[in-house]
Amino acid sequence: MSIRYYDWIAHYGRRNPAKVALVDLGSGRRFSYGELNERVSRLAGHLRDALKVARGDRVAVLALNTTDTMEVQFACFRLGAIFLPLNNRLTVPELQFIVGDAAPRVMIHDDELAETALTVAGLCNVESALKFGPGGSYEAGIAAAKPIDKAEIVTLDDISTIMYTSGTTGLPKGAIITHGMTFWNCVNLGGPAYISPASVLLTVLPLFHTGGLNCYTNPVMHAGGTVLIMRVFDPGEALKLISDPARGINVFFGVPSIYQFMAQHPAFAASDFSRLVIGGVGGAPMPVPLLKVWEARGVALQQGYGMTETSPAVMVLDKEDAARKAGSSGKPVLHTEVRIVRPDGSDADIGELGELWVKGPNVTPGYWNRPDANKSSFTDGWLHTGDATRIDEDGFYYIVDRWKDMYISGGENVYPAEVESVLHQLPAVAEAAIIGIPNEQWGEVGMAIVAVKPGHTLAPAEIHAHCAANLAKFKCPRLIEFVDALPRNATGKIHKPTLRQQFSAPKATDVAEAAAS
Structure with missing residues (x-):
């Protein structure tokens, strides 16, 4: 029997309607959970009644970071539709392949990317388009729509999102993300990242990427916390916001370059990090010297490892171990299994390099329209990550590099x-x-x-x-x-x-x- 997905925003809209849910730093808008729930419900009504979006239909978003993107995600969840975030740095030909492959019914975009979005929508015969921003059709649609009276019943096994990989080794693949994957990621990250209703997150990574969306934006909202969304990352502005006691930011996540740019900024030395409960880092190997720079400022960066295909959390290093196990991605999160595998399929020994395989409810069931990739990427339910990994005698895992980046000299x-x-x-x-x-x-x-x-x-x-x-x-x-x-x-x-x-x-x-x- 499949487990039902429950609506977080509707829950907090009833339980704590006055609590601030989202802050859009680009526009200055703030939405309580009650206000967010109303907007999501009206947006869902507009998508369903005016634009004929039904269960299983895809809804694409091409935009810079905005709280509106989160509204689209939750409206899709409420309708049983599939959220399709698009990389805003891609060209028209690149986007044409993705949009043609996913075949969304609606293209939602902001003003900055209107030309690209509408060109791609035209090339791919997308039926409808909405524009974010004041005076745009998105706001007009929300204002005119009736809130939906009943959400579609969906399960944790149903598809919630399709997230396309970067396509660095050929054509992009659409990783299927289920409601369960997103839920289990919230559970898996919640404990190690100390996420709670008191969490106040500054999101700087792009929301079309699993890092921006799920480290830790969705987990913080699942817990009923507050998320501040930065339109485009600016290291000086990020340091200013983190240092501001009125903002109360206590959760942060970035890839190594984010921390590098912040550490190299003139304001870094005088910035106040005393309120940070957690500073997470992932997405690429973190240079140990950079970890030491942040450690000297009193911030023990919590390294982790994950992939789009794994929701993304697979491993997290507890912050208490950050210094003594610098360079490690930690240990597996609660509801996940991992193996380090030799080329012949047997398990590697302690200290021996092998490929990391992952299995669990947080792992994708496969790729959209790619039976070939599904066949080559899995063995008995184990996802082949393509990452060269080793484990030490204390059970800590080290992601050495991508297999494809290794060379033989x-x-x-x-x-x-x-x-x-x-x-x-x-x-x-x-x-x-x-x-x-x-x-x-x-x-x-x-x-x-x-x-x-x-x-x-x-x-x-x-x-x-x-x-x-x-x-x-x-x-x-x-x-x-x-x-x-x-x-x-x-x-x-x-x-x-x-x-x-x-x-x-x-x-x-x-x-x-x-x-x-």
């Missing part, structure tokens, strides 16, 4: 994240990435792409000497390329496919030769 496996962490120890390094470059003698050698902090200088020989003192010879990058900034995707992760394309025929400095000359 002279027969030895090299995991870029390990080398990147060493590069970040150099005070002049603002950011760095390692990729493998073809080499006749060694098969592949490492290239370091480095951005130097303003006002600093860094010579290739310095990088070589530092790596030689801290890494085995086969791990040391032979090639160095200096850039002003590294390319990143919409969530702030360094985009290595762009680097591989850009430097496939490098004109870089071979530091080994430079050191020898």
